[in-house]
Amino acid sequence: MRKILVVAALFAVAGCQPQGANNAGGASGAGANPQTDEQKTFYALGVTLARQIQVFDMSPEELEYVKAGLTAQVTGKEPVVDIQAFGPKLPELARTRSTARAEKEKVKSKTFLEEAAKESGAERTESGLIYKTLTEGTGAQPTASDIVKVNYRGTLPDGKEFDSSYKRNEPAQFPLNGVIKCWTEGVQKMKVGGKAKLVCPSDLAYGDRGTPGIPGGSALVFEVELLDVQKNEPPPAPPAPEGQPAAPAPQGQPAKK
Known part of the structure; x- marks a missing residue:
């Protein structure tokens, strides 16, 4: 649940915008081959964001809406969607998509598991x-x-x-x-x-x-x-304050004298 809320917060600040609504702004980084350390770090940012939102199991068209919303937010353009109205819908959409995707993965995995069990x-x-x-x-x-x-x-x-x-x-x-x-x-x-x-x-x-x-x-x-x-040995019992009996040792370990 926490993961879904994090994703929801990410999209709430990013906004959403129809496909093709924002294509200006110079050369695109899509398909680019990052060369400098800074370019590679920005590429890593994209990978990190993608891992967080893979729960939505988006189609290529849906991904374009996400990219448009991100671009609008980053470039300071006014979102064309009411974030207050649609932002709260993200957790439920994430749950629905996540459940559906998991069921598809389990169906695919069933055949794979059966074949693996037959290996010599x-x-x-x-x-x-x-x-x-x-x-x-x-x-x-x-x-x-x-x-x-x-x-x-x-x-x-x-x-x-x-x-x-x-x-x-x-x-x-x-x-x-x-x-x-x-x-x-x-x-x-x-x-x-x-x-x-x-x-x-x-x-x-x-x-x-x-x-x-x-x-x-x-x-x-x-x-x-x-x-x-x-062996993951339990820690020894702490020494007792002066004048008091020693604390009992953890099970299986003698008391420290």
Whole structure:
């Protein structure tokens, strides 16, 4: 809901204008190849805005109305639409479009998931996770409460990459119970030194809401390499004030003397 309200606020200040109502203003950046750092930063702004508004699942024609509204606001022209009347309609439109898109994605993902489950060596668990060992590990095997260090690559069913620690040249480290359900379950089946493929139904990933770069309802594919496992030990009990008994230690850990 917060995401929808943020989008609503963005459009409320941007305004809306009919297609073709504002084509003046010099050369267009559409299709441009940014060269300077500043140009690339503005291009990144466009990508960032697009990720925030993908929930509307717009047609090319609808996108033109959005571009016209943005242009009107940025150039100081009077909007041709009453923002007070139509701005409040944005959250409901976002919900409607988001729900419809998620249902379409789940239909497409169903076939993809069925095919993935048929791959040689693939195992479909009770939750719906499809797990396939790519390289067998020989080290420690994590539990849900452990901190894991991994390299990974994430793709959509069409093969489009949306995230990669390899590209950042920096492994990720996090508590295994603090990520999407697909990871919490799947990585527990791995051992350090191993590599696996996790195919995640949307209800084990980002659900119907999705997240920037990932449509709601979409299945996801991760190739995960488990590099290290650390026990997530609870912090020691704080020392008691002088003259008072020591505080009880966290469960499973002796009191500090």
